[in-house]
Amino acid sequence: MSSILTNSSAMVALQTLKSVNKNLEETQGMISTGKSVATAKDNSSVWAISKVMESDVKGFEGISDSLALGESSVAVAANASETITDLLTDIKGKIVAAQEENVDRDKIQTDINKLTDQIGSIVGAAQFNGMNLLKGTDDINILSSLDRSSDGTVTASSITVSRQDMSTSAGTYGTGTSLAPNATASAAAVANTGNSVTVALPTTDADMSDNANMSITVAGAQLTFATGDFATSDDQDAAAIIIKDAINALGLDGITATINGTNAYEIDITSTRAFEDVTIAGTGDITAATTTIGERAETVAFSNTASVNDGDGYKVTIGSDSYEYVAGKGETMEDVAKGLKTAIDSAGLTDISTQVSKNSTSGEWELKVDNAGSSVGFSATGNAGGEASGGMFGLDNIDVTTDGGASAALSNIETMINGSIDAAAEFGSARSQIETQTEFVSQLTDSLKQGIGGMVDADMEETSARLQALQVQQQLATQSLTIANQAPQSILSLFG
Structure with missing residues (x-):
C-alpha cells in the first residue's frame, strides 16, 4: 500500500542516516582529540579511573620537583662536608708537626687558625635555597612518593635526611x-699524688746472703737477685735498701721506690703514671703476689x-x-x-x-x-x-703553642675528622637514596601515562579506517533517503 501521509522507507532511511552521522561525529571527535574516552559520557568508569591516574601523575611530577630540590640541598652539604674533612686533615698535619719541640709553634698555630676560619666559612655558606644541613640537629623530610591504598586513601611518604651539625657552637x-x-x-x-703498693722481705732476721733466685718485676722490667748479692748486708732491712736502689736505677718513667716508714724490710713502690696501670710481681723471699698499681688519673x-x-x-x-x-x-x-x-x-x-x-x-x-x-x-x-x-665543638680553641695543648689537640682532631667523615658518608647515602627515588618516580610517571593512554587514547589507524567507512555509509544513506523521498511521486501518475 502506498501512502502520501506515511513514507516508511524514508523514515527507515532517515534513521539510518542519523545513526551514520552520529557515528561519524564520534569518530571525528576521536580524530580531533586523539581520545576514545574524552568525556565522562564516552565511558564513565574508564573516564573516572583515568582522571584519578592523571591526578597521580600530576602529583608525581610535583614530587620530582621536590626530589630535585632535596637532592641539590644534600649535594651542597655533601660537598661541604667532604671539603671540611680535607681541611681537618690539613689541620691534623699541622698538629703532628707541632709535636716536635724545635718548630715554630706560633706559625703553625697561625696556619691552624686560618684553616679553622675557612671551615667556619664553608659551614656558613653550605646552603641551598636557604636550607643549611650543616647547622642544627633537626631532620628534614623530602617528599618522595604518594601511596594510594585499595580504598582510595592517599598518604605521602618522605625520605628523612639527618642534619649534621658541623659548627663550633x-x-x-x-x-x-x-x-x-x-x-x-x-x-x-x-x-697529683701517685698510687703505691708495698712489697716485703721476711719479717724475721735471716741471712739474706744465702738466698737465691729472688726476683721482682716492675712495669715489665725484671730484677733478679742470686746468692751473694746481699753478702755485704745479710739482714732483710739492708737487703730492702739494695732492692729499692736497684728499682730506682731502672729509670722507669713515673716509678719510684722508697723504704717503708714503719717497717724497714718493706719497699713502697709508687707510680705517678697518669693513664697507665703498673704491674708488680715478686718471687722467692720478695713476697709480692702479682698486683697492680692503678693509674693516677x-x-x-x-x-x-x-x-x-x-x-x-x-x-x-x-x-x-x-x-x-x-x-x-x-x-x-x-x-x-x-x-x-x-x-x-x-x-x-x-x-x-x-x-x-x-x-x-x-x-x-x-x-x-x-x-x-x-x-x-x-x-x-x-x-x-x-x-x-656543634660537631666541630672545640675546633676554634685548638692551641698547639704548648706541649700539653699540642698533645691534647692530636687526639681531639681525630674525633673531629671521624665526625666529618661520618657526616659526609651520611649525606652520600641520602643523596644516593634520593637519586634512586628520582629515577623510580620518573619511570613510574611514564608507566602511569602509558596506562592512561591505553585506556583513553584512540587507535588512530582503526579510527581512520572507520572514518572512511562511515563517510561511504553517509553517502549511501543520503542516496537511500533521496530515493525513498521520490517514491510518492509515482502516485501522481495515477491521476494523469
Missing part, C-alpha cells in the same frame, strides 16, 4: 631532668645502659670551673666522653690532662682526668633539655 646546657646517675666520678678530688664513668638524647648535657667540675658538653641527635656516651675531653682540653689548663677509653671489664666509656698540680675538687653531673653542641 658550645650548645646550651639544659635545666631539665637530672642525668647525674649516668656520670659517676671516681673521687671527690683529683690529686681519676675517672668519670658513663653508664653503658642509659640512652643519650638530643639535648642531654653533661658537666665535669674541676676545682672552681665546670666544663660542659651537650649531646646531639644519635650520639652515644662515647661522644659525650670525647666532647667533655674536648671541653676540658680547650680551656688550656696547665696541669690537667685527659684521656677517653672504654673499660674492658664494665664496658663503660670513661673520661680520665689527671692532675700534675695541687689537689682540686672533682665531680660530674648532667641535665636534659639543652641545645646540642
Whole structure:
C-alpha cells in the first residue's frame, strides 16, 4: 500500500542516516582529540579511573620537583662536608708537626687558625635555597612518593635526611631532668699524688746472703737477685735498701721506690703514671703476689645502659670551673666522653690532662682526668633539655703553642675528622637514596601515562579506517533517503 501521509522507507532511511552521522561525529571527535574516552559520557568508569591516574601523575611530577630540590640541598652539604674533612686533615698535619719541640709553634698555630676560619666559612655558606644541613640537629623530610591504598586513601611518604651539625657552637646546657646517675666520678678530688703498693722481705732476721733466685718485676722490667748479692748486708732491712736502689736505677718513667716508714724490710713502690696501670710481681723471699698499681688519673664513668638524647648535657667540675658538653641527635656516651675531653682540653689548663677509653671489664666509656698540680675538687653531673653542641665543638680553641695543648689537640682532631667523615658518608647515602627515588618516580610517571593512554587514547589507524567507512555509509544513506523521498511521486501518475 502506498501512502502520501506515511513514507516508511524514508523514515527507515532517515534513521539510518542519523545513526551514520552520529557515528561519524564520534569518530571525528576521536580524530580531533586523539581520545576514545574524552568525556565522562564516552565511558564513565574508564573516564573516572583515568582522571584519578592523571591526578597521580600530576602529583608525581610535583614530587620530582621536590626530589630535585632535596637532592641539590644534600649535594651542597655533601660537598661541604667532604671539603671540611680535607681541611681537618690539613689541620691534623699541622698538629703532628707541632709535636716536635724545635718548630715554630706560633706559625703553625697561625696556619691552624686560618684553616679553622675557612671551615667556619664553608659551614656558613653550605646552603641551598636557604636550607643549611650543616647547622642544627633537626631532620628534614623530602617528599618522595604518594601511596594510594585499595580504598582510595592517599598518604605521602618522605625520605628523612639527618642534619649534621658541623659548627663550633658550645650548645646550651639544659635545666631539665637530672642525668647525674649516668656520670659517676671516681673521687671527690683529683690529686697529683701517685698510687703505691708495698712489697716485703721476711719479717724475721735471716741471712739474706744465702738466698737465691729472688726476683721482682716492675712495669715489665725484671730484677733478679742470686746468692751473694746481699753478702755485704745479710739482714732483710739492708737487703730492702739494695732492692729499692736497684728499682730506682731502672729509670722507669713515673716509678719510684722508697723504704717503708714503719717497717724497714718493706719497699713502697709508687707510680705517678697518669693513664697507665703498673704491674708488680715478686718471687722467692720478695713476697709480692702479682698486683697492680692503678693509674693516677681519676675517672668519670658513663653508664653503658642509659640512652643519650638530643639535648642531654653533661658537666665535669674541676676545682672552681665546670666544663660542659651537650649531646646531639644519635650520639652515644662515647661522644659525650670525647666532647667533655674536648671541653676540658680547650680551656688550656696547665696541669690537667685527659684521656677517653672504654673499660674492658664494665664496658663503660670513661673520661680520665689527671692532675700534675695541687689537689682540686672533682665531680660530674648532667641535665636534659639543652641545645646540642656543634660537631666541630672545640675546633676554634685548638692551641698547639704548648706541649700539653699540642698533645691534647692530636687526639681531639681525630674525633673531629671521624665526625666529618661520618657526616659526609651520611649525606652520600641520602643523596644516593634520593637519586634512586628520582629515577623510580620518573619511570613510574611514564608507566602511569602509558596506562592512561591505553585506556583513553584512540587507535588512530582503526579510527581512520572507520572514518572512511562511515563517510561511504553517509553517502549511501543520503542516496537511500533521496530515493525513498521520490517514491510518492509515482502516485501522481495515477491521476494523469
